[in-house]
Amino acid sequence: xxxxxxxxxxxxxxxxxxxxxxxxxxxxxxxxxxxxxxxxxxxxxxxxxxxxxxxxxxxxxxxxxxxxxxxxxxxxxxxxxxxxxxxxxxxxxxxxxxxx
Numbered sequence: 001x002x003x004x005x006x007x008x009x010x011x012x013x014x015x016x017x018x019x020x021x022x023x024x025x026x027x028x029x030x031x032x033x034x035x036x037x038x039x040x041x042x043x044x045x046x047x048x049x050x051x052x053x054x055x056x057x058x059x060x061x062x063x064x065x066x067x068x069x070x071x072x073x074x075x076x077x078x079x080x081x082x083x084x085x086x087x088x089x090x091x092x093x094x095x096x097x098x099x100x
Contacts, residue, residue: 004095008081015075015099017046017054020067021085023093027060039088041066046083048075048099054083075099 006019023041031038041062046054053072075081077099084094 004083004085004093006081006083006095006097008097008099010075010077010099014071014073015048015053015081016069016071017081017083017097018067018069019046019083019095019097020065021083021093021095022065023085023087025060025062025064025066037089041085041087043086044068044083045085046070046081048072048079048081053081 004019004021008015008017021041025040026036026038027040028038040060041058044056044058045052054070079099081097081099082094084092086092
């Protein structure tokens with residue numbers, strides 16, 4: 001498992017976030033063919049100043065190293081965005097980025 005890359009820009013009161021989570025995203029079918037255990041990201045949460053701004057439940061059908069883009073309001077330049085994902089095995093990874 002790798003890290004999460006985050007870019008967040010504030011423009012006219014709206015923050016646009018582009019993030020990529022480094023993960024192999026092994027589906028059940030892929031795992032069966034390769035003789036491995038399935039493992040993929042199941043939940044992604046983004047917070048700013050303790051407030052959840054993005055939350056999504058995901059499945060095995062995301063691509064390897066999934067890329068996500070979302071927008072929200074209510075943040076300022078310099079605030080830190082924290083993006084945390086959890087995979088099927090229970091492992092978590094947290095990445096942070098400063099809103100520019």
